[in-house]
Amino acid sequence: MNTIKTIAIIAALTGLLSCGKNENSIRINQVGFYPGQEKTMTLEEYNKAEVVTITDAEGSVVWEGSADRSAVSPWSGKIRRIFDFSEITESGTYTIHAGGDSATFIVSRDALKPLADAALTAFYHQRSGMDLDPEIAGKWARKGGHPDTLVYVHASAASASRPEGTVISSPKGWYDAGDYNKYVVNSGYSMGLMANAFRVISLQYAYNKKDSRKFWDELEYNHDWLLTMQDPEDGGVYHKLTTPSFEGFITPGECQQKRYVVQKSVTASLDFAAVCAEMGSTWAAHHGGNLEADINTRGVWEKAEDGADAYQWAKDNPEAFYHQDKMNGIYDPDVVTGAYGDGSASDELFWAATSQYMASYPGDRDVYLTDVIENMPEEFTLMSWGNVAALGVFNWIESELHHRKFGEFYSGLPDPYAKQKEEIKGKCVKMLLEYCDESIKAAENSCYNSAYGNSPDDFGWGCCSSFCDQAICFLYAYELTGNRKYVDNAFRNVNYILGQNATGYCYVTGFGYKSPMFPHSRLCHSDGIEEPIPGLLAGGPNPAQQDIAEVRKYHSSYPDESYEDVMPSYASNEVAINWNASLVAAITWLSYIGNEL
Numbered sequence: 001m002n003t004i005k006t007i008a009i010i011a012a013l014t015g016l017l018s019c020g021k022n023e024n025s026i027r028i029n030q031v032g033f034y035p036g037q038e039k040t041m042t043l044e045e046y047n048k049a050e051v052v053t054i055t056d057a058e059g060s061v062v063w064e065g066s067a068d069r070s071a072v073s074p075w076s077g078k079i080r081r082i083f084d085f086s087e088i089t090e091s092g093t094y095t096i097h098a099g100g101d102s103a104t105f106i107v108s109r110d111a112l113k114p115l116a117d118a119a120l121t122a123f124y125h126q127r128s129g130m131d132l133d134p135e136i137a138g139k140w141a142r143k144g145g146h147p148d149t150l151v152y153v154h155a156s157a158a159s160a161s162r163p164e165g166t167v168i169s170s171p172k173g174w175y176d177a178g179d180y181n182k183y184v185v186n187s188g189y190s191m192g193l194m195a196n197a198f199r200v201i202s203l204q205y206a207y208n209k210k211d212s213r214k215f216w217d218e219l220e221y222n223h224d225w226l227l228t229m230q231d232p233e234d235g236g237v238y239h240k241l242t243t244p245s246f247e248g249f250i251t252p253g254e255c256q257q258k259r260y261v262v263q264k265s266v267t268a269s270l271d272f273a274a275v276c277a278e279m280g281s282t283w284a285a286h287h288g289g290n291l292e293a294d295i296n297t298r299g300v301w302e303k304a305e306d307g308a309d310a311y312q313w314a315k316d317n318p319e320a321f322y323h324q325d326k327m328n329g330i331y332d333p334d335v336v337t338g339a340y341g342d343g344s345a346s347d348e349l350f351w352a353a354t355s356q357y358m359a360s361y362p363g364d365r366d367v368y369l370t371d372v373i374e375n376m377p378e379e380f381t382l383m384s385w386g387n388v389a390a391l392g393v394f395n396w397i398e399s400e401l402h403h404r405k406f407g408e409f410y411s412g413l414p415d416p417y418a419k420q421k422e423e424i425k426g427k428c429v430k431m432l433l434e435y436c437d438e439s440i441k442a443a444e445n446s447c448y449n450s451a452y453g454n455s456p457d458d459f460g461w462g463c464c465s466s467f468c469d470q471a472i473c474f475l476y477a478y479e480l481t482g483n484r485k486y487v488d489n490a491f492r493n494v495n496y497i498l499g500q501n502a503t504g505y506c507y508v509t510g511f512g513y514k515s516p517m518f519p520h521s522r523l524c525h526s527d528g529i530e531e532p533i534p535g536l537l538a539g540g541p542n543p544a545q546q547d548i549a550e551v552r553k554y555h556s557s558y559p560d561e562s563y564e565d566v567m568p569s570y571a572s573n574e575v576a577i578n579w580n581a582s583l584v585a586a587i588t589w590l591s592y593i594g595n596e597l
């Protein structure tokens with residue numbers, strides 16, 4: 001044993017004695033704060049330091065103080081203390097000292113911009129069917145796989161003009177998650193969520209042209225694929241493009257299984273119809289104009305029109321839900337990949353009717369309004385791939401924001417539906433604000449100062465994305481009201497996933513000093529590169545531990561600590577486009593607001 005090693009071991013032991021555990025007791029956003037943003041950290045129970053000191057890059061003490069408050073975990077009983085050092089507003093790198101522990105953080109006018117960029121670039125890494133350019137993908141550039149120019153029509157999807165075994169071409173699109181399949185429901189939801197946020201950011205802030213180009217290219221790449229998923233005979237949309245079973249943890253180029261399009265479904269068809277309309281509206285926003293003027297253009301209507309037949313098919317086949325087990329009982333080969341099954345399409349209908357109403361040919365719009373009214377949710381619920389009502393609500397809120405900025409769209413023209421539209425918008429605004437006001441109450445007594453993450457139900461499959469989703473709701477509320485409390489709480493939820501949490505992980509790959517290294521991702525695992533692809537949001541703590549047989553042992557069963565950074569953990573450490581869509585929308589939006597605080 002050499003001397004340096006001995007010193008290192010003594011130092012490590014001293015650290016262990018001082019904090020009681022071999023981990024950092026300081027829990028803080030590890031990516032960065034904006035100068036005007038609220039800044040807090042949480043100290044774990046085992047660190048008893050009364051006073052916390054913060055030094056700047058030169059080592060001068062710039063802040064010293066005791067805890068603002070303490071909070072008790074409702075499930076573990078652990079008592080944590082929250083320190084507020086929002087007084088630090090100058091850009092720079094700082095170090096926190098608490099007992100024997102220390103942690104650095106940065107304050108910058110670009111605090112979240114690199115993360116916003118990486119989260120979007122992560123979609124580029126998920127692209128199927130093309131070689132990735134090293135200029136964009138860096139050292140993770142790779143050969144393309146899954147050209148999907150030879151895809152078979154599964155028996156469940158057969159129609160007169162496309163009998164079982166017909167070969168179709170269905171290239172491009174994003175790999176869904178840690179697997180290599182392409183699912184319409186999840187991919188449509190991801191596009192809708194990001195497109196909605198993109199348009200509001202474009203409306204309210206000066207959206208960077210380069211960012212806009214990059215965002216649009218990414219959406220188009222997946223939309224080009226989505227358009228191939230429609231059966232031209234009747235307009236119905238295949239639920240997914242998939243191998244019968246999951247591939248092994250091999251590179252895309254090594255995959256050999258046949259790929260199929262399977263059963264048309266009502267949810268896939270409605271999400272498809274919604275996304276076509278969203279592409280129309282987003283096309284107008286992307287082309288830089290005032291949406292109020294540009295929405296009334298052929299380019300928008302034609303994109304929305306692509307979804308009209310799918311919408312009609314869904315209306316004609318309201319019970320065509322995707323039941324994988326039932327399907328496997330009738331048809332071969334059996335398909336056992338992600339099901340994305342759903343038992344209710346009322347939320348999909350509300351979103352599709354809303355977005356089609358807003359972007360289709362003016363003469364066609366009225367037919368959608370009845371469906372909007374009939375499928376309007378009673379109250380606001382947090383969005384997910386299976387519950388997309390929030391996306392329709394967001395569309396109406398966007399319409400309200402437009403109205404405030406530019407006046408009524410059809411100004412000067414009689415609008416027979418003006419009253420209904422005002423009522424719908426009013427209800428959407430009210431239900432969103434009620435949801436937000438109720439949610440943010442929980443932050444007051446929270447261990448980690450966040451509105452989300454204070455009930456055991458808040459943790460589960462992909463819960464890190466729910467922190468972002470709720471932040472997105474707060475940002476819509478902020479744009480509507482200008483009330484700072486909504487921005488603060490959006491940042492708080494984001495702080496949670498970036499490190500101010502019970503495991504101390506910054507849950508985004510490539511960011512923070514404690515970050516996932518072994519995501520459940522075939523791309524990350526098979527590329528021979530030690531560091532995972534950056535910008536991917538891990539699913540996060542999941543007390544259900546559905547993967548316990550594969551993971552073998554979780555270190556904790558507490559809801560907020562039930563996370564393992566190991567490749568087999570599909571329940572807590574997978575990555576997915578819908579989760580990254582939440583990350584992109586929340587972080588990009590905050591990166592624009594953060595600069596204005």
Ligand code: CA
Binds near residue numbers: 343344345347388
């Ligand atoms: Ca649904």
